Amino acid sequence: MSFQPVKFYQTGTFTVGNRLLEPDQRSVQANMERTNSLNSGHRACQGCGEALGARYAIDAAMHATNKQLIAANATGCLEVFSTPYPETSWQIPWIHSLFGNAAAVATGIAAAMKVKRKKGLVGDVRVVAQGGDGGTTDIGFGCLSGMFERNDDVLYICYDNGGYMNTGVQRSSATPPAARTATTMPVGPEPGNPFGQGKFVPAIAMAHEIPYVATATVADLRDLEHKVKKAMTFRGARYIHILVPCPLGWGAASRDTMKLSRLAKETGLFPVFEAQYGEITNSTKIRRLLPVEEYLRPQKRYAHLFGKTPAVETIARLQALADKNIRRYALLDKEAN
Amino acid sequence: MLKQIEGSHAVAEAVALCRPEVICAYPISPQTHIVEGVGEMVKSGELEDCEFINVESEFAAMSVAIGSSAAGARTYTATASQGLLFMVEAVYNASGLGLPIVMTVANRAIGAPINIWNDHSDSISQRDSGWIQLFAETNQEALDLHIQAFKLAEELSHPVMVCMDGFILTHAYERVDMPTQAQVDAFLPPYEPRQVLDPAEPVSIGAMVGPEAFAEVRYLEHEKQMRALELIPAIAKEFKAGFGRDSGGLVRGYCMEDAETVIVAMGSLLGTIKDTVDAMRAAGAKIGVLGIVSFRPFPLDAVRAALMGAKRVVVVEKTFAVGIGGILATDIRTAMDGIKILDYTVVAGLGGRPITKKSLHELFEKALRDDLPALTFLDLDWDIVNKQLERERKKRRSGPAAENILRDVGSHVAQHS
Numbered sequence: 001m002s003f004q005p006v007k008f009y010q011t012g013t014f015t016v017g018n019r020l021l022e023p024d025q026r027s028v029q030a031n032m033e034r035t036n037s038l039n040s041g042h043r044a045c046q047g048c049g050e051a052l053g054a055r056y057a058i059d060a061a062m063h064a065t066n067k068q069l070i071a072a073n074a075t076g077c078l079e080v081f082s083t084p085y086p087e088t089s090w091q092i093p094w095i096h097s098l099f100g101n102a103a104a105v106a107t108g109i110a111a112a113m114k115v116k117r118k119k120g121l122v123g124d125v126r127v128v129a130q131g132g133d134g135g136t137t138d139i140g141f142g143c144l145s146g147m148f149e150r151n152d153d154v155l156y157i158c159y160d161n162g163g164y165m166n167t168g169v170q171r172s173s174a175t176p177p178a179a180r181t182a183t184t185m186p187v188g189p190e191p192g193n194p195f196g197q198g199k200f201v202p203a204i205a206m207a208h209e210i211p212y213v214a215t216a217t218v219a220d221l222r223d224l225e226h227k228v229k230k231a232m233t234f235r236g237a238r239y240i241h242i243l244v245p246c247p248l249g250w251g252a253a254s255r256d257t258m259k260l261s262r263l264a265k266e267t268g269l270f271p272v273f274e275a276q277y278g279e280i281t282n283s284t285k286i287r288r289l290l291p292v293e294e295y296l297r298p299q300k301r302y303a304h305l306f307g308k309t310p311a312v313e314t315i316a317r318l319q320a321l322a323d324k325n326i327r328r329y330a331l332l333d334k335e336a337n
Numbered sequence: 338m339l340k341q342i343e344g345s346h347a348v349a350e351a352v353a354l355c356r357p358e359v360i361c362a363y364p365i366s367p368q369t370h371i372v373e374g375v376g377e378m379v380k381s382g383e384l385e386d387c388e389f390i391n392v393e394s395e396f397a398a399m400s401v402a403i404g405s406s407a408a409g410a411r412t413y414t415a416t417a418s419q420g421l422l423f424m425v426e427a428v429y430n431a432s433g434l435g436l437p438i439v440m441t442v443a444n445r446a447i448g449a450p451i452n453i454w455n456d457h458s459d460s461i462s463q464r465d466s467g468w469i470q471l472f473a474e475t476n477q478e479a480l481d482l483h484i485q486a487f488k489l490a491e492e493l494s495h496p497v498m499v500c501m502d503g504f505i506l507t508h509a510y511e512r513v514d515m516p517t518q519a520q521v522d523a524f525l526p527p528y529e530p531r532q533v534l535d536p537a538e539p540v541s542i543g544a545m546v547g548p549e550a551f552a553e554v555r556y557l558e559h560e561k562q563m564r565a566l567e568l569i570p571a572i573a574k575e576f577k578a579g580f581g582r583d584s585g586g587l588v589r590g591y592c593m594e595d596a597e598t599v600i601v602a603m604g605s606l607l608g609t610i611k612d613t614v615d616a617m618r619a620a621g622a623k624i625g626v627l628g629i630v631s632f633r634p635f636p637l638d639a640v641r642a643a644l645m646g647a648k649r650v651v652v653v654e655k656t657f658a659v660g661i662g663g664i665l666a667t668d669i670r671t672a673m674d675g676i677k678i679l680d681y682t683v684v685a686g687l688g689g690r691p692i693t694k695k696s697l698h699e700l701f702e703k704a705l706r707d708d709l710p711a712l713t714f715l716d717l718d719w720d721i722v723n724k725q726l727e728r729e730r731k732k733r734r735s736g737p738a739a740e741n742i743l744r745d746v747g748s749h750v751a752q753h754s
Contacts, residue, residue: 070534072404073543083544093534095407096543097430101400104392108359108404108412109534111388115358115410119386125536143400146393 028056028063028225035062035091037069042089043081047254049244049261050078050159052218054130057157057242060225062092064232065126070113072106074131074140075099077166078159100139102129103147106154114153126232127153133160133174137201144201148208151236155228158201158239161246169249173198176269177321178314179301181249186304195317202275205239209278212238216272218245219261223284227274243270251300263295268322271329285333286326292319338515344476344506347513348441348499349374351480353384354521355439355487357413358528359405361390361398365420366453367503368443372415395420399427399438406436407542409533411487414438417503418445421459425466432467432558434543435532437490437497439483440468444604444655445503446688450739454689455503456655457604460632461664467558469497469565470633471585472603476501476511478630481584484516485572487525492568493561494531500632502605504689516580524579562634569631587636589628590643592618596625597648598705601640601669603629606655606685606692613697622705629665640672649679651704653697653715655686662712679707685715692716721745 028034037058044051062069073079073096082089083096097105106129116122129147131140136158147154163181164170171181177195180186184193205213211234214227224242231238245252245260252260264270267290273283293315296302305311326332340347348371352360360379362372379389388405392398398414406412416424421442431438442460446452460470471486473479479501486497501507532542546554566587573585583589591611593599600610607628617624627643629636644650650673652666661667663682670680681704686692696716703709724745729735 068536070408070536080545083541085541085544085546085550088541088544090541091539093536093539094541095404095534096541097400097403097434098426101396101403101427104397104400105404105407107390107392107397108361108401108406108410109408110404111359111361111390111401112405112408112410112412115386115388116408142394143397146397149393150390152390 027222028060029221031063034059035067037062037090037092038082039089039091041087043084044077045248045254047245047247047257048077048081049218049246049257050132050161051081052221052257053159053224053242053244054078054157056218056221056224057130057228057240058092058128060228061126061128061155061232064229065124068123068125070109070125070127071095072097072102072109072127072129074102074129074135076132076135078130078132080166099135101143102131102135102140103154103156104143105129106156107147107150107152110153126155128155128157130157130159132166133158133162134164134172136160137173137199141201145204145208148205148210148237148239151210153235153237155231155238155240157228158241159244160241161244161249163246163249165246165249174201178305178318180304181301191304192302202239202241205241206275206278208237210237210239211235211277213275214239214273215241215243215270217243217261217265217270219258219265220272220284223272249301251303252298256298260295260298263290266290267292267295268326268331269295269318271325271331273329280329283329283331286331289332292322338517339512340515341510341512343370343508343510344479344501345370345443345508346374347476347480347515348483348501349378350515351483352413353378354516354518355413355484355525356411356527357384357387358410359388359390359402359412360414361392361401361405361412362414363392363395363398363416363420365395365417367445367455367507368415368417368420368441370507371441371443375413395424396427399424399431402438402440403427403431403434403436406431406438407434407532407534409528409530409535411491411528412438413440415441415443417443418447418453418459421463422447425463428463428466428468431496433554435494435558435561437487437494437528439486439490440496440498441483442498442500443503443507444500452688453503455505456687456689457500458656458687460498460500461656463498464633464664467495468633469495469562469631471497471499471631472629473499473501473506474589474605474607474628474630476506476509477513477582478584479506480513480515481576481580481582484521484525485576485585488572489565489568491528493565495558495561495565500604505605514582520579524576565631565634566636566638585630587631587639588643589630591626591628593625593627593643595623596646597623598701599625599627599644599647599650600701601627601629601650601652601665602654603632603665604655606653609692609694610653610697613694613701616694616698617701622701624701624705632665635668635672637672640669641676644673644678645676647678649681649704649707651681651683651701651709653683653685653692657684657687681709681713682711683713683715690716
């Protein structure tokens, strides 16, 4: 496996600027032995949240499993940009089968590993499945629910960028209300994606009462690494849903990926929490509560809300969704705010 | 060991003897007894070192099979009819990836109208999926073909579908000779994958392939099937040496030596045809039978060689390509390219319509007199068809066709459908 020495530098953030920490407290990415599971050279866009999330998540899973890891991948951006053969960015055993079956393929791998381990042919090899929101919340949902329900020993990671970005930014069931996509254009009496539709799969995962469910953003990569490592301490079905901005699909600047991720969390539009066996065990508090407008304004997919006459009512409806998240997931630390 | 058991249980026991490591299935009639059988063996511990997974759909069944096979496990599943169609995307994926999965298809019609009875529409719809397709004539052959299928699949690194007639075989209690574990172990070595997901040697499987290499990858699938044309008879020969009976192979002739008229068919229907031919032979007719065991790869040379001396060929098939007619017949015609033989296509037994000796006898007598149209629908009730056509001519809102026909056929049929 390739080995890339890591340069340490101070960034002032939680990402890699932790050279002053004790080695065992440092992030996986700052570890000299990080595996670069999704290696450099892939074809993701500049500022791709999914590439960033996948690199951190899979490296953390590799770290947690002592490199005994196999990945199943749904069709989508991650699959396409990582394997433009004859090149592949994957430094781990990796399979792509179809758009809608990553969870089931992972179940098959886990079953094979269980038998092989019983026969003494392999060690404790763990399995991750990964896909975008389309491959997870829409077309792959049946297989995902089946894998959850059987409590198969698979960690499923969804990289949610709120749409079918690989095919040209069409609406998925994870597209937020009011957002413009190629199939929810900002035209007509209710521009963008309608309100009252869509689904939040982390809550559905919790309803399966699986051992571990977590959400994360690429703004807090230490938190993401922690959740992946924690997920690997459980046996059975686990689900991590990561919000990953898509500069192309969101109409956002590549440099704003981290900022938008943070704003999604700080406005309450994307709740960051953990749950075990169907019950919430922890939610990451909002540090400084911001109005949703701060998150919406830098994204062209919401540009129709900020025209000559701002869509005050629509923005208020989005604010109400954020407020509901804040209540439901207890995102405010009452003493701090 | 001789046993009097149901076809499905014979297959379940044979599959267990092959020491599968992962079995996944979703229930659909008439496949259910097979997976119930293997499922019980796994749960009781009789079948050791095997995972049985109750999946949520056939699409998941084939997808789990893809995962476990790619991870190096000997993998089995079974389905039928709508189930096979529901998993189609994954069926093509398994062959495209070159994964040696063995799947039983308990042949059943495809709806609408919904129908649980036997014909070959399901398997044949996957004719071009890249899978090898072997058709069993009897329960003994169904059992034997599964043992051969694992060997064939793993030798080629390619999936194999064993097709057996739903109900007619799956639910029939017949005497079968069940091999011993030692016999099967001697015949079928442990699976050694060509490609495997292994942390010690990481590979990427399933990358996108563009115009620069797609045709070559697809051609190699064809090449595997061409190799199967040699492997299938070789494996059947080895099987005979180890188990002492003829089973499998590409084609099987019956009374072919001097046959001027050859009936071609697949599956359990061959039994009824052979009985009919026996009676006609006794009356002096020079008639024979050619059974197709391997439908994919299609044994063009073997079929051509078998038909070389014939004057006419009657293809009786439990499939129907709407808009043209025969499917097996089209392949048979390709095999006879350049030879002057009269050929007739007979569509029979759709949706479980019984194919009787009486009907076959009349049909073959007509064929001997060359008194058959190019395409015949055996025992089709033209009165019923014409009545519905008349109804549609008379009235714009003529209503759902199947329900009209059921009313016409009478309450008796309606009650039993």
